Each structure stands twice: as C-alpha cells, then as structure tokens.
Amino acid sequence: xxxxxxRRLLQMIPVFIGSTFLIFFMVYALGDPVAALFGDxxxxxxxxxxxxxxxxxxxxxxxxxxxxxxxxxxxxxGTAFNGQAVTSLMGSAFPVTIRLTLVAVVxxxxxxxxxxxxxxxxxxxxxxxxxxxxxxVVISVPTFVTGYVLQYIFGVRLRWTAxxxxxxxxxxxxxxxxxxxxxxxxxxxxxxxxxxxxxxTRADYVRTAVAKGLPQRRVIVRHLLRNSxxxxxxxxxTDIGALMGGAIVTERIFNIHGVGFQLYQGILRxxxxxxxxxxxxxxxxxxxxxxxxxxxxxxxxxxxxxx
Amino acid sequence: MPxxxxxxxxxxxxxxVAPAGGYGGGFDLAAADAQILEGPAGRAQDxxxxxxxxxxxxxxxHDLRRNPIFIVSALIILxxxxxxxxxxxxxxxxPLKANLAMSQAGPSAGHPFGFDxxxxxxxxxxxxxxxxxxxxxxxxTIGVVLAGSALGALAGYFGGWWDAVLSRISDxxxxxPVILGGLVFLSVVTNSTIWxxxxxxxxxxxxxxxxxxxxxxxxxxxxxxxxxxRALGAGDSRLLLRHIAPNAVAPVIVVGTIALGTYIALEAxxxxxxxxxxxxxxxxxxxxxxxxxxxxxxxxxxxxxxGALSLTVLAFIMLGDAVRDALDPxxx
Numbered sequence: 001x002x003x004x005x006x007r008r009l010l011q012m013i014p015v016f017i018g019s020t021f022l023i024f025f026m027v028y029a030l031g032d033p034v035a036a037l038f039g040d041x042x043x044x045x046x047x048x049x050x051x052x053x054x055x056x057x058x059x060x061x062x063x064x065x066x067x068x069x070x071x072x073x074x075x076x077x078g079t080a081f082n083g084q085a086v087t088s089l090m091g092s093a094f095p096v097t098i099r100l101t102l103v104a105v106v107x108x109x110x111x112x113x114x115x116x117x118x119x120x121x122x123x124x125x126x127x128x129x130x131x132x133x134x135x136x137v138v139i140s141v142p143t144f145v146t147g148y149v150l151q152y153i154f155g156v157r158l159r160w161t162a163x164x165x166x167x168x169x170x171x172x173x174x175x176x177x178x179x180x181x182x183x184x185x186x187x188x189x190x191x192x193x194x195x196x197x198x199x200x201t202r203a204d205y206v207r208t209a210v211a212k213g214l215p216q217r218r219v220i221v222r223h224l225l226r227n228s229x230x231x232x233x234x235x236x237x238t239d240i241g242a243l244m245g246g247a248i249v250t251e252r253i254f255n256i257h258g259v260g261f262q263l264y265q266g267i268l269r270x271x272x273x274x275x276x277x278x279x280x281x282x283x284x285x286x287x288x289x290x291x292x293x294x295x296x297x298x299x300x301x302x303x304x305x306x307x
Numbered sequence: 308m309p310x311x312x313x314x315x316x317x318x319x320x321x322x323x324v325a326p327a328g329g330y331g332g333g334f335d336l337a338a339a340d341a342q343i344l345e346g347p348a349g350r351a352q353d354x355x356x357x358x359x360x361x362x363x364x365x366x367x368x369h370d371l372r373r374n375p376i377f378i379v380s381a382l383i384i385l386x387x388x389x390x391x392x393x394x395x396x397x398x399x400x401x402p403l404k405a406n407l408a409m410s411q412a413g414p415s416a417g418h419p420f421g422f423d424x425x426x427x428x429x430x431x432x433x434x435x436x437x438x439x440x441x442x443x444x445x446x447x448t449i450g451v452v453l454a455g456s457a458l459g460a461l462a463g464y465f466g467g468w469w470d471a472v473l474s475r476i477s478d479x480x481x482x483x484p485v486i487l488g489g490l491v492f493l494s495v496v497t498n499s500t501i502w503x504x505x506x507x508x509x510x511x512x513x514x515x516x517x518x519x520x521x522x523x524x525x526x527x528x529x530x531x532x533x534x535x536x537r538a539l540g541a542g543d544s545r546l547l548l549r550h551i552a553p554n555a556v557a558p559v560i561v562v563g564t565i566a567l568g569t570y571i572a573l574e575a576x577x578x579x580x581x582x583x584x585x586x587x588x589x590x591x592x593x594x595x596x597x598x599x600x601x602x603x604x605x606x607x608x609x610x611x612x613x614g615a616l617s618l619t620v621l622a623f624i625m626l627g628d629a630v631r632d633a634l635d636p637x638x639x
C-alpha cells in the first residue's frame with residue numbers, strides 16, 4: 001500500500017506540472033496582461049515597461065513559469081487585478097464553494113442512492129422506467145437552463161428561497177444552488193446505483209442472507225447496499241473535483257461569490273495570477289480526490305490489494 | 308509488472324467525468340457501460356446452430372428497429388438534420404431581422420414563440436439555432452472520435468513507452484476542468500466561426516475516446532484470430548485495420564453517440580458564458596444567455612431555445628443509450 005501511494009504521488013507530479021503549464025501557457029501566451037490592467041485606456045509606456053519588469057513578463061515563458069511555481073511554493077500566489085492578494089481571494093472564495101459542493105454531494109448521496117436502490121430492486125417496473133427516463137431528461141437539460149428555471153419557479157414565483165445568494169452564503173441559501181449543481185451527477189448516481197444493485201441482487205451472498213432468514217431490510221442495507229455502493233462511492237469521490245470546477249455556471253446564475261465567480265472575473269480581466277492560481281488549486285484538489293478514491297476503493301473492496 | 312491500478316481501470320473511468328462539471332458526465336456513463344462491450348467478438352451467436360449467424364451489427368440493427376426509444380430519438384434527429392439543411396422549409400423569416408418595436412412581445416399570429424429583446428422572431432431563431440448546435444456537435448464528435456481512437460488504438464496495440472507517454476498526456480488533459488479550460492482557451496479568440504469551439508472540444512475530448520479505444524484494442528489484440536493472422540504474416544497495419552479495428556469499434560461508437568449530445572450542451576454552455584459562438588451566429592446558448600436577464604419579464608425568450616436545446620441533447624443521449632443497449636452482449 002505504501003509503495004503504491006508513493007508511486008501514485010510520483011505520477012501526479014508530471015500531470016500537475018503539465019496541466020498547470022498548459023493553463024499558464026494559454027493565459028500568458030494569448031493575452032496581454034499589462035494592457036488588460038489598463039482596461040480601455042492605453043498605458044503610459046514607462047509604467048507599462050515597469051510593470052512588465054515587475055511581473056517578469058520580459059523573461060521567457062519557461063522562466064516565468066519557474067518563477068511563478070517558486071512563488072507558489074512559498075505561498076505567494078500574486079495579486080489580483082484590484083490589488084488584493086490572490087490568497088485572500090482564495091480565502092474568501094473557497095469556503096463558499098466548498099459549502100456549495102458539500103450541499104450538492106449530500107443531495108447526490110441521499111436522493112441519488114435512494115432512487116437507485118428503489119429502481120434497482122424494481123427493475124423493469126413502471127417506477128424503474130419512469131425514473132430512468134427522468135434521469136435521461138435531467139442529464140439532457142443543461143445546468144444553466146435548470147438553474148434559471150428553478151430560480152424562476154422557487155425564487156421568483158413561489159418565493160420559497162432567495163433568488164440570489166448573499167455574499168456570506170449561508171447553507172440555507174445554498175440549498176437550491178446545491179441542488180442545481182448536483183442534478184446531473186445525481187442522475188448518474190441513480191443510474192450507477194441501479195445497475196450495481198440490479199447486478200448484485202442475484203449474487204450468492206444475497207441468496208444466502210435471504211435463506212438464513214434475515215429480514216429484507218437487513219439484507220438490503222447490510223449485504224446488498226454495502227457491496228453495491230463501491231462504484232458509487234468512487235464516482236462521488238471523483239465528482240467532488242468536477243463539482244468544484246463546474247460550479248462556475250451555478251455560481252454565476254445565483255450570484256455566489258465563490259471560486260467560479262473569482263475565476264470568471266480573473267478571465268474577464270485577463271488577470272493571470274488569479275486564473276492560474278485558482279486553476280492550480282482545483283487541479284490539485286482533483287488529483288488528490290482521485291488518489292483518495294483509488295485508496296478508498298481498496299479499503300471498501302478487500303479483494304483489491306495494491307502491491 | 309503492469310500497473311497495479313489496472314484492476315481498477317474498468318470501474319474507474321470516472322476520472323473522465325471530472326473536467327466537465329456536468330456535461331462530460333455523459334462520457335462517463337458511456338465509458339462505464341462501454342466497458343461491458345469490450346471484446347464483442349467473444350459473444351455467443353444466437354439463432355441456433357442451423358440459422359445463419361448474424362453479425363454484431365445486423366443483430367444490433369435488429370434490436371434497434373424494435374426499440375421505441377431509438378425510433379423516437381431517430382425521428383427527432385432526422386427532423387433536426389432536415390431543418391439544419393433546409394430551415395427555410397418551416398420558417399420564411401430572417402433570424403437576424405430585428406424590430407425593436409416588438410421587443411419582448413409575446414406570441415402573435417405568424418410569430419408563435421413571440422419576440423426576443425431585440426425584437427427578433429424567437430421561432431425563427433430557434434429553427435436557425437439548430438444549425439450551429441448540430442454542426443458543432445457533429446464536427447467535434449468526428450474530430451474527437453478520429454483523434455481519440457487513432458491515438459488510443461496505437462497505444463493499446465503497441466503498448467510500451469508510447470502507451471505510457473500517451474496515458475500521462477491524457478491525464479494532463481483530464482486534469483483541466485472542461486468549462487474552466489474553455490473559458491481560458493476561448494476567451495482570447497475573436498473568430499466568430501464554429502472552428503475554435505470545435506478545436507477546443509477535440510483538444511480536451513480526445514483522451515476520453517482514447518481511453519476506451521485503448522481498452523478495447525487491448526482486449527481484441529489477444530484474440531485467437533489476431534494471433535492467427537499474425538502467424539500468417541500479416542503486418543501491423545493490416546492487423547490493426549482489418550482484424551482488430553472492426554472488433555474494437557463498438558464501444559467507441561457508443562461513446563461517440565452519447566458524446567455528441569454532451570458536446571451540443573457544452574457548446575451552449577460556453578456560448579452562454581460568452582466564450583463559445585458569438586453573434587451574428589445564431590445559437591441557442593447565446594439566445595438563452597441574452598434572455599436570462601429578462602426571465603422575470605419575458606420567460607418565453609428563454610424557454611423556447613432552452614427547450615429546443617434540451618430536446619436535441621436528449622435525442623442524442625437517448626440514441627446513444629439505445630445503441631449501447633443494442634451493442635451490449637450482456638443484455639442478451
């Protein structure tokens with residue numbers, strides 16, 4: 001196990017360098033950050049030259065990347081367009097997005113697994129067909145459409161919840177955005193649980209558990225569910241990184257000042273430190289989530305052993 | 308020793324889902340299910356010893372013709388293709404003609420969906436919007452499938468360092484969340500054609516297909532008929548193209564069909580965020596984005612293009628689902 005973890009961590013290094021360099025390259029090579037700082041006005045040449053020197057923009061791209069990475073490892077992510085340190089933006093944005101992601105994951109787990117178990121146990125019945133079609137519809141409707149429609153219905157028409165989220169983003173206000181963010185993944189969790197449950201209902205250990213007279217509830221929860229949830233858990237684990245990255249649309253609809261909002265601002269203003277910094281953290285979260293999922297997999301399924 | 312994570316691969320295609328936030332999810336579903344398809348050559352022939360054994364494809368076609376989901380989605384897609392090629396058949400108006408006096412007006416005679424913010428006919432814009440969506444979806448899928456299956460097949464067939472390098476490169480692309488990548492890559496593009504969007508989708512989409520193609524080529528490579536052909540002196544290219552590819556292509560087709568729907572949704576999302584297609588191109592995503600500020604006054608401006616978009620994506624995803632069921636030997 002230890003050797004496996006070390007090898008996976010080593011494998012993460014080139015991936016981390018590659019993806020951050022790719023983003024770095026795109027942000028720096030394609031736009032002029034100095035011009036972007038000045039908006040519509042033309043910068044004073046001397047000031048522009050000074051800024052270029054301060055930001056190391058005259059160095060080669062490789063050198064710039066090295067300088068940037070060295071700063072990151074000393075905790076210096078640079079400054080955003082408004083002079084705030086990127087780290088302080090992160091400090092305010094990440095807690096919000098993490099809360100939003102957690103709300104979404106709770107929806108996925110509770111509703112997705114419940115629907116999956118119900119349909120998996122009643123395969124081919126009307127409930128099953130109905131839910132399956134519903135998941136297809138949910139997967140097909142883009143997040144920004146469901147977002148606006150649900151915001152209109154629950155926030156504007158019924159007034160059950162605030163249509164947009166206040167800057168402090170308490171969990172109560174994040175319920176609707178969390179549901180919107182979760183919906184597509186929720187449909188996948190339902191389908192995955194359904195397939196997994198349906199496959200395992202015919203397993204020997206389920207028959208044994210029924211034969212020795214266990215009540216149905218116990219068979220389902222202790223025997224069937226426990227074994228069927230392994231792929232679901234891995235899916236949810238990897239999905240956390242995706243949800244944090246995908247929150248950009250949801251955050252825009254509900255005016256949530258999280259990671260997506262800051263990134264969007266950074267991109268609009270061509271502020272490389274904000275964009276590269278946030279994306280670097282997201283890539284890290286994604287890589288670590290993947291690693292944890294693989295390790296979790298071995299814990300959940302004792303048949304898998306890592307050399 | 309091969310990678311210790313190999314036993315995990317079949318249940319761990321979910322890495323593929325992550326970049327998309329939502330839409331890449333489609334690949335994941337396809338990927339998870341396509342695993343079942345690997346090695347279609349090993350499936351039993353039905354029809355008994357006397358009946359002429361049907362090929363995988365005629366079997367699949369036999370199933371598909373009886374699947375109501377396939378029929379419905381195929382009809383929707385045929386209709387879409389029809390209005391993509393010939394939009395004038397069902398609307399006589401100009402999608403760009405604006406009449407500000409009619410801004411946000413509701414439905415009226417000759418304008419069943421009403422008018423948008425600029426006073427353009429929503430119905431006509433919905434009809435013309437199919438053009439951008441379907442062409443982006445088709446071009447991106449063709450590009451992704453060609454690039455992904457070629458690279459994946461070579462990696463699966465030759466293995467070794469080529470495989471290792473390709474796997475690491477695809478890991479890098481998996482590590483970039485799709486919508487974020489789209490914002491970064493496309494925000495500097497000023498070209499208003501569909502090609503930057505298509506190019507971006509191919510750039511970030513190929514690893515998903517490559518992973519599937521690699522897996523199914525590895526399975527097909529070990530079959531007896533491949534060894535037999537090699538023993539008879541067939542070269543690499545002949546083995547790959549004549550013997551392995553036909554038996555490894557089914558999972559790629561399934562992933563491609565479902566991906567088509569997700570690319571259409573992704574195009575709309577990018578256009579909604581302002582980095583995808585740009586006016587004057589008529590796109591459902593742009594229209595939805597324009598309408599989203601006015602949802603309280605004039606929800607019809609949002610609901611019609613959103614409905615058309617959702618129906619289109621649904622049709623392609625249902626088609627992919629049906630094709631997967633038909634090609635899946637496990638369900639027989």
